[in-house]
Amino acid sequence: MLHWAMKSLWAQKATLAAGSGGVAAAFALVLLLDAVFAGESKQIVAYIHNTHPDVWVMQRGVSNMHMATSFVWDWKAERIAALPEVERATPILYLNTVIQAGTRNWFAYVVGVRPGERRAGPWSIAVGKGTTGPEEIVLPEVLARVAGLSLGDTASIANKRFHIVGLSRQTFSMANSIAFVDFDDLADLLSARGTVSYILVDAKPGHDPQALAAKITRSVEQVSALPQQVFRDNDFNMAMKMGVEIILIMTVIGTALAVLIVAFTAYSMTDARRRELALIKALGVPNRAVYSAVVMQTLTLTGLSYVMVIAAGAILLPGLERLVPQLTLEVTPSALLRVAAIAVGGAALAALIPAYQVARVDPVSAFNR
Amino acid sequence: MDKPVLKADHISKSFGQGHTAVRAVDDVSLAVSPGELVLIMGPSGSGKTTLLSMLGALLHPDTGRIQLGDVDITPLNERQLPRIRAERIGFIFQAFNLLDALNVEENILFPAQLVAGGAAAARPRALELMARLRLAERRHALPRTLSGGEKQRVAIARALINQPALILADEPTGNLDSQSGQEVMMVLYDIARDEGRSIIMVTHDPRVEEVADRVLWLEDGRLQKRRASPHDWTACPVCHMRVDINRMDFAAEHRGHVYRLCSSRCRERFLDDPDAFVSGSIS
Numbered sequence A: 001m002l003h004w005a006m007k008s009l010w011a012q013k014a015t016l017a018a019g020s021g022g023v024a025a026a027f028a029l030v031l032l033l034d035a036v037f038a039g040e041s042k043q044i045v046a047y048i049h050n051t052h053p054d055v056w057v058m059q060r061g062v063s064n065m066h067m068a069t070s071f072v073w074d075w076k077a078e079r080i081a082a083l084p085e086v087e088r089a090t091p092i093l094y095l096n097t098v099i100q101a102g103t104r105n106w107f108a109y110v111v112g113v114r115p116g117e118r119r120a121g122p123w124s125i126a127v128g129k130g131t132t133g134p135e136e137i138v139l140p141e142v143l144a145r146v147a148g149l150s151l152g153d154t155a156s157i158a159n160k161r162f163h164i165v166g167l168s169r170q171t172f173s174m175a176n177s178i179a180f181v182d183f184d185d186l187a188d189l190l191s192a193r194g195t196v197s198y199i200l201v202d203a204k205p206g207h208d209p210q211a212l213a214a215k216i217t218r219s220v221e222q223v224s225a226l227p228q229q230v231f232r233d234n235d236f237n238m239a240m241k242m243g244v245e246i247i248l249i250m251t252v253i254g255t256a257l258a259v260l261i262v263a264f265t266a267y268s269m270t271d272a273r274r275r276e277l278a279l280i281k282a283l284g285v286p287n288r289a290v291y292s293a294v295v296m297q298t299l300t301l302t303g304l305s306y307v308m309v310i311a312a313g314a315i316l317l318p319g320l321e322r323l324v325p326q327l328t329l330e331v332t333p334s335a336l337l338r339v340a341a342i343a344v345g346g347a348a349l350a351a352l353i354p355a356y357q358v359a360r361v362d363p364v365s366a367f368n369r
Numbered sequence B: 001m002d003k004p005v006l007k008a009d010h011i012s013k014s015f016g017q018g019h020t021a022v023r024a025v026d027d028v029s030l031a032v033s034p035g036e037l038v039l040i041m042g043p044s045g046s047g048k049t050t051l052l053s054m055l056g057a058l059l060h061p062d063t064g065r066i067q068l069g070d071v072d073i074t075p076l077n078e079r080q081l082p083r084i085r086a087e088r089i090g091f092i093f094q095a096f097n098l099l100d101a102l103n104v105e106e107n108i109l110f111p112a113q114l115v116a117g118g119a120a121a122a123r124p125r126a127l128e129l130m131a132r133l134r135l136a137e138r139r140h141a142l143p144r145t146l147s148g149g150e151k152q153r154v155a156i157a158r159a160l161i162n163q164p165a166l167i168l169a170d171e172p173t174g175n176l177d178s179q180s181g182q183e184v185m186m187v188l189y190d191i192a193r194d195e196g197r198s199i200i201m202v203t204h205d206p207r208v209e210e211v212a213d214r215v216l217w218l219e220d221g222r223l224q225k226r227r228a229s230p231h232d233w234t235a236c237p238v239c240h241m242r243v244d245i246n247r248m249d250f251a252a253e254h255r256g257h258v259y260r261l262c263s264s265r266c267r268e269r270f271l272d273d274p275d276a277f278v279s280g281s282i283s
Helices: A004-012 A013-044 A045-051 A077-079 A141-145 A181-190 A209-219 A228-272 A273-283 A287-323 A333-350 A354-359 A362-368 B048-055 B081-088 B105-112 B118-132 B148-160 B178-195 B205-209 B265-270
Strands: A053-061 A088-102 A104-113 A125-128 A136-140 A154-157 A160-166 A177-182 A198-203 A223-227 B005-017 B022-032 B038-040 B065-068 B089-092 B166-170 B199-201 B213-221 B223-224 B231-233 B240-244 B253-254 B258-262
Touching: A004 A013, A004 A125, A004 A287, A004 B105, A013 A228, A013 A287, A013 A333, A045 A228, A053 A125, A053 A228, A077 A088, A077 A198, A088 A141, A088 A181, A104 A141, A104 A181, A104 B223, A136 A141, A136 A154, A141 A160, A160 A177, A160 A181, A177 A181, A177 B166, A181 B022, A181 B105, A181 B166, A198 A209, A209 A223, A223 A228, A223 B240, A228 A273, A228 A354, A273 A287, A273 A354, A273 A362, A273 B105, A287 A333, A287 A354, A287 B178, B005 B048, B022 B065, B038 B048, B038 B081, B038 B178, B038 B205, B038 B223, B048 B199, B048 B240, B081 B089, B081 B105, B089 B148, B105 B118, B105 B148, B118 B148, B148 B178, B166 B178, B166 B265, B178 B199, B253 B265
Parallel strands: A104 A177, A136 A160, B038 B199, B038 B213, B089 B166, B166 B199
Antiparallel strands: A053 A198, A053 A223, A088 A104, A088 A154, A088 A198, A125 A160, A136 A177, A154 A160, B005 B022, B005 B065, B213 B223, B231 B240, B253 B258
16 A cells, blocks of 8 residues: 555656645745744854853843843942952943944944953954954944945944944844944943943852852842853843744744645645545555555655755755845754654644545445446 | 355345435345356446445445355445455456556556455466466556556456455446457456356446346346347337337327327327327337
8 A cells, every 4th residue: 555655646746746845845934934033042142152251240130131231330340350259350331222334223232342351342353353442343244244334434323433443253143233342432322431231250260150140149239140051041031032922923824834735735636546546445445544545645745845845955055144144044953853843743634634535535436437 | 056156135225315315226136156247237327336336345235135255244334344345356447447656567466465465475366367368568567558458457457366256347348449348358258267256247238248147137226127129219100209119108009009109298199180190100
C-alpha cells in the first residue's frame, strides 16, 4: 500500500509540485517571521549582552533597560566604585528616543559615555572612532548606509545636531538601534546634570555577582542592583512581551495557511483518485490501510515542503540579509523544531479531509463504466 | 454435483424509500459450481450490477443469504468483508480499472499484499500469469502505454493472482474491439475449464453465450425465463413506432389477429376504427 501511495503521489507531479511549493511558502513565512523576531529580540539586548558587566545598578524600582527610564545621583557611582569587591564602576546616561538621520526618524537607544571611556561604548567599529567628544555621535553602520550618511555628516537628537565620527557594527535593529554620544551632551539634553542612568559594575576576580548585587542594593540607598544574567533576561522578556502576540498571530495565520494548502492539495489528489480508491477498496484493501496511505501521502507532501524550506532558507537567507541590511535574522534550532512540529500537526489535521473522502468512497463505484 | 462455490438464497436489494423506492434485485436465488461459467444478461437497469455487487461482497442484501464456499458472508461487517474479497473473489471490470501509477507487474501483484505470504510469495505466480497472458514483455509498462486488450489481460491476471475460487466479471469485453474481446473471452473460458474457477459474467456480448455453461436472464430485478428472441419487433399499426412483439401491455384483438400497440393512446385510436389501421400493419 505504501508503495502504491508513494508512486501515486509521485505520478501527480504537477499537483505535488504546486502543493508542496504552496506549503513551503507558508512554512517559509512562519520561519521568516520567527527569524525576524528572534533576530530583533537578540538585537534588543545587544548592548547589555556585549558590554557584559557583572552587575547593573539603576534607580530603585527599575529592573530593565528597554523602554525604561532610570536616574541615579552620580556620586553613587563613586560610592559603588569604592566597594572592595568592585573592580570598576562605569556610569552611562541612557535615553530611548528618536534620531533624525537622513530623511527618516529612527528609534534608538542613545547611550551617553564619558570622554575616552571605551568600557561602555561601541564594541565593534566598522569605520571612524569608537569614542565621542562634544557634539559627536557614533551611529550603527547599517543605519548610516540606509540613511545615506557617512563620516562627517550629521544626525539630530531633539534638534541638537551631532557630527558622525564613527560607524559601529552589531548595533542596528529595526525596533531600537544603539547610538553613542558624549555623556555631557546627553545630560544637557535630558537636563539631568549630576545624574547617571545605569552603572555598569565589574567585580574583582573571585567575587560572586549575585552577592555583589545584593550588597550594593543594601549599602547604597535608592538603587537596584541586578546581576548581568537577570538584567538581560528581564530586558529580553520585556521585548518578547511587546512583540510576541503579533508574532503569535502571524504564526497562527501562516500555520493555518499551510494547513489549508496541505488540506486542499490532499483533497485534490484524493479526489482525482476516487476511482482508484474505490477499486482498491473493492479488491479488499481495508479502510484503515487506505487512511494510512492518504495520511502518508499528506505527511510526505508536508515533509517535502519542509525540506524545501530548509534548503531554500540555507541558500536565500544570507542573500536576504545582504539585500535588506535592516533585517537581523536568527534561525534557531528551536524555530526549526517548532515549524517541524507545526508541519506534522498540520499534516495530520489536513489529512482529516481526505480521510473523510476515503470513508465516503463506495467500492461499488468501481463498477461504474 | 460439487459443493457450490457461491450460493445466493432469495436475495433482494432496494434503493430509496417510500414513493422513490426501487427494488433493484428481487428475490434472486442461484448457485454456481466450481469451473462453471455463468452469464448474467438482461436489459440496462435490470439490476445486473447490483446483483454482481452483492455476490462480490461489496453490497449487503436487504434480505436473503449469500454463501461463499463455506462462509456465510451475509452477517459479516465492513471490517471483515475486505479480507473475504481479497482471498476469495477476483474482479474484472469493463473499464479495466488498473492503478495508473503502477506498472503491469505491480498491478498484478497488488491484491497479493492483502493475503498471507504477501507480494513476495506471489511473484512466481505473477510471472507465470504474465507468461500465460502474453504480458511478460510488458511487465514494466505503465497502464497508459497498454492497448485495451493488454489492459484487460492485466486485470485478468490481477483477478487470478490470489487464486480465488470465484471471479466476477462486469462486461469484460465491453471496451474492446471484437478481436481483443474474443481473445479475452477465450482466456476466461480457459480459466474456468483448466483451473476450475467459477466465473460469473455480466455481459451484453452475444458471442459469449457460445462458451457459457449457463445464461441467466435478469429483468426488473428478477431472474426470469429468457425469451426466445428478445429482439423480435413489429410496428405499431397506428403510429408505426417499433414495438416489442413479446409485450402485451397495449395489445388489441381484431378479426382473430392480435395487434401490438405502442401506447394506450394508440390503442384507443385503434379500437375506435381498427380497419383504418390494419392494412399497413404487421401482426
